Amino acid sequence: MKCITSWLAILGLATSFATPSATFAATGxxxxxxxxxxxxxxxxxxxxxxxxxxxxxxPVLITCPIDQxxxxxxxxxxxxxxxxxxxxxxxxxxxxxxxxxxxxxxxxxxxxxxxxxxxxxxxxxxxxxxxxxxxxxxxxxxxxxxxxxxxxxxxxxxxxxDGAFGRPDLLVSRIELVDGCEIQLTLTNAGTGGVPESAYHPTAGAVLQMRADGAAWGGLRLLGADPSRLLQTPGASVVHRWFPDTPNLQLSAGLHQLEATIDQNNVVVESIETNNTRRQRASCVLH
Incomplete structure (x- = not known):
């Protein structure tokens, strides 16, 4: 009976018996x-x-006396x-x-x-x-x-x-139209250093600016384009869809001249400061 009751105690089933309790303890x-x-x-x-x-x-399984x-x-x-x-x-x-x-x-x-x-x-x-x-x-x-x-x-x-205390090099490596006429950007850190945390400040961080056919076409902080901070790793890229739910930033059918600039306000000190802007023609076909 003692052996059976002991195992019931281990399983938490012996609630009304005053029996020794089995438990784990340290050993060695x-x-x-x-x-x-x-x-x-x-x-x-x-x-x-x-x-x-x-x-x-x-651990080792031991049985404690009732009074201990x-x-x-x-x-x-x-x-x-x-x-x-x-x-x-x-x-x-x-x-x-x-x-x-x-x-x-x-x-x-x-x-x-x-x-x-x-x-x-x-x-x-x-x-x-x-x-x-x-x-x-x-x-x-x-x-x-x-x-x-x-x-x-x-x-x-x-x-x-090794970040080389190296400097980052931010650039827009690709502009493309997806799902018809939505703009998609690929941003890349081509430098040997990571983008500093200060560039991700929600109100004073780096700015990504888009222009379409010579007109301003929206802008946002780097934090919005790279919330996971992928560009803090040298050589990394991030893909960002440009305001897909904003009707006034949807392109009309036809050929467009697109221009995207990363770090427009020069928050980030880069190894190359002259390659932040990419210009590209893109044809929008509405279905």
Missing amino acids: APRIAVTDATTVSDGGGDQVARFDVLAVYD PDCNRRQFSFCVGYRTVSGSAVAPGDFTAVDGQLSRTVVVDGPDLIDIGTVEVPVHGDALVEGTEHFSLQLSNGVGCANQGSLSDPVGEATIV
């Missing part, structure tokens, strides 16, 4: 690991690579050292070397992933074309406390994508 030494840093780019100036230091332990319902609780103390190690990215030019120690004491009552702490490493932007670079963060056993964890994955890698 937690395994300590460091994550790889989120990829960062030096094209936007100084940024931060973040490494998360975590501990995980294996919290017998599965355990207290862990962690004391973990860390230091950066140069690779193809070298301190202090590419990043600021850091070293130190993370300490944390925590009480857990079941299987869990324990966040010991985060190490932040400053990454520096520069004007050099260096390609993708790497450096690492290495963990070690800390000092001054009884560390209850064992190092299982003590090296995390940071990847720096």
Whole structure:
């Protein structure tokens, strides 16, 4: 009967029996690991690579006595050292070397992933074309406390994508008519640097302006044309349909001279400032 009742308790069915409760608890030494840093780019100036230091332990099924319902609780103390190690990215030019120690004491009552702490490493932007670079963060056993964890994955890698502190190069790479007479634009960042966040400001950002047959044909901020900020990646393109639901911006049948200018108000500092405008003839055929 004791065995049956115990399994009923596990399943949550033994609601009226004063029996021991089965639960999961931690067992053994937690395994300590460091994550790889989120990829960062030096094209936007100084940024931060973040490494998360975590501990995980294996659970075991135990039965707590009636008078000790919290017998599965355990207290862990962690004391973990860390230091950066140069690779193809070298301190202090590419990043600021850091070293130190993370300490944390925590009480857990079941299987869990324990966040010991985060190490932040400053990454520096520069004007050099260096390609993708790497450096690492290495963990070690800390000092001054009884560390209850064992190092299982003590090296995390940071990847720096080279923005060259490079400059973007915005251009309208294509103008076409789709679904009859709706204008569709392809915008491209042909430079080696990303478009800065300031270009996406909702009221002061870069402007995309269209003209048809010499007359203004609507305009909008870059945020409206590229809400996902795809152009922050060098070499990327985004396709934008030009006001498909605005009747007064629909073309009439016939041949039209279209002109689109990206960054008309020169918000973005580009590697080439003379290729923001594209002119193209297009024939509208109404069905």
